[in-house]
Amino acid sequence: MTMSLKLALAILLVAAWPSAAPAATSMPVLYDAMRGSTPLDDEARPPPLGNAENKDVRRNRAFPMQPPTIPHKIDGYQVDKNSNRCMACHSRTRIEETRAIPIPATHYMDRDGTLLGDVSTRRYFCTQCHVTQDEVKPLVENRFQDFDTVRQGEKAKAATTAPAKR
Amino acid sequence: MIRRLRDLLIRYWHVVNRPSRYFSLAFLTVGGFVAGVVFWGAFNTALELTNTEPFCIGCHEMRDNVYQELKTTIHYTNRSGVRAKCPDCHVPHNWTDKIARKMQASKEVWGKIFGTISTREKFEANRLDLAQHEWARLKANDSLECRNCHGFDFMDFTRQSPRATQAHSTFLADRERTCIDCHKGISHRLPAGAPK
Numbered sequence: 001m002t003m004s005l006k007l008a009l010a011i012l013l014v015a016a017w018p019s020a021a022p023a024a025t026s027m028p029v030l031y032d033a034m035r036g037s038t039p040l041d042d043e044a045r046p047p048p049l050g051n052a053e054n055k056d057v058r059r060n061r062a063f064p065m066q067p068p069t070i071p072h073k074i075d076g077y078q079v080d081k082n083s084n085r086c087m088a089c090h091s092r093t094r095i096e097e098t099r100a101i102p103i104p105a106t107h108y109m110d111r112d113g114t115l116l117g118d119v120s121t122r123r124y125f126c127t128q129c130h131v132t133q134d135e136v137k138p139l140v141e142n143r144f145q146d147f148d149t150v151r152q153g154e155k156a157k158a159a160t161t162a163p164a165k166r
Numbered sequence: 167m168i169r170r171l172r173d174l175l176i177r178y179w180h181v182v183n184r185p186s187r188y189f190s191l192a193f194l195t196v197g198g199f200v201a202g203v204v205f206w207g208a209f210n211t212a213l214e215l216t217n218t219e220p221f222c223i224g225c226h227e228m229r230d231n232v233y234q235e236l237k238t239t240i241h242y243t244n245r246s247g248v249r250a251k252c253p254d255c256h257v258p259h260n261w262t263d264k265i266a267r268k269m270q271a272s273k274e275v276w277g278k279i280f281g282t283i284s285t286r287e288k289f290e291a292n293r294l295d296l297a298q299h300e301w302a303r304l305k306a307n308d309s310l311e312c313r314n315c316h317g318f319d320f321m322d323f324t325r326q327s328p329r330a331t332q333a334h335s336t337f338l339a340d341r342e343r344t345c346i347d348c349h350k351g352i353s354h355r356l357p358a359g360a361p362k
Contacts, residue, residue: 056328083356
């Protein structure tokens with residue numbers, strides 16, 4: 001038994017050797033979901049531009065501190081030194097008319113927690129955290145489970161194991 | 167020689183002063199009509215020449231500042247290739263309004279000669295003022311230049327986003343607001359200090 005295992009291993013090693021040797025000298029071909037097989041020092045051909053969802057329906061957050069995603073198009077929105085298009089609707093003073101969600105008080109705080117009259121400079125560039133969503137197939141599988149799903153799973157597990165103990 | 171020239175001028179003056187003594191009524195009527203057509207045609211051709219985009223961006227002030235900004239917007243490039251050129255938004259289509267605007271624009275010639283916005287810095291310093299003039303003009307004429315293409319009666323709310331439908335079916339429909347009230351900075355970047 002052990003003899004045949006050793007023999008099989010040896011055969012495998014010998015069989016694998018010639019194919020392994022050239023692979024060590026030439027670059028292995030990597031495949032990345034986003035870059036394809038384009039080498040790192042080349043520029044990959046970008047995928048076609050997506051069309052952001054424009055349904056104006058708020059999406060759930062996956063975890064409590066997640067920056068909410070933008071449920072509408074923001075094409076051509078000017079966010080620069082002179083003007084911030086997002087704040088034209090989402091600022092505290094504009095929500096009555098626009099019915100937009102106001103940015104929370106944290107966004108008016110500087111890093112020392114001082115409340116400012118206008119949006120804090122560190123929160124000014126909205127798309128650093130808030131992004132639009134396209135309706136596309138994910139490039140890589142996402143196995144993230146939010147807290148509620150994990151807790152429900154544990155509860156279910158406890159429920160199935162509990163009657164056995166009784 | 168000078169005497170002959172003087173006589174010629176005097177004779178010419180006599181004819182011009184009272185042409186009906188020298189020419190037939192038919193000649194004067196038809197001639198006047200033809201001259202009118204030629205003059206009017208030349209005037210309108212020259213006017214229309216100043217209403218073209220190459221004329222607008224013939225100066226670096228427009229070409230390097232506002233035109234570059236327009237290029238990034240949907241009014242310059244889009245799915246179907248329909249685009250707005252400078253005069254589509256900045257010159258009224260109606261003749262009397264157009265002439266009034268053109269007379270106002272003589273101030274822009276002054277600005278060009280004396281280099282009011284001849285550098286990027288000068289342009290940036292003046293652009294809020296310039297923008298406010300345009301906003302005031304569009305507010306006063308109920309966004310006429312927008313409406314030349316975007317007819318409210320032909321807007322399909324079912325094809326608009328819920329936000330757009332909400333705004334267009336309320337403020338815009340009851341004429342409380344006009345296009346420019348919400349759509350400032352749609353074709354050029356907003357300057358600092360622009361109203362929200």
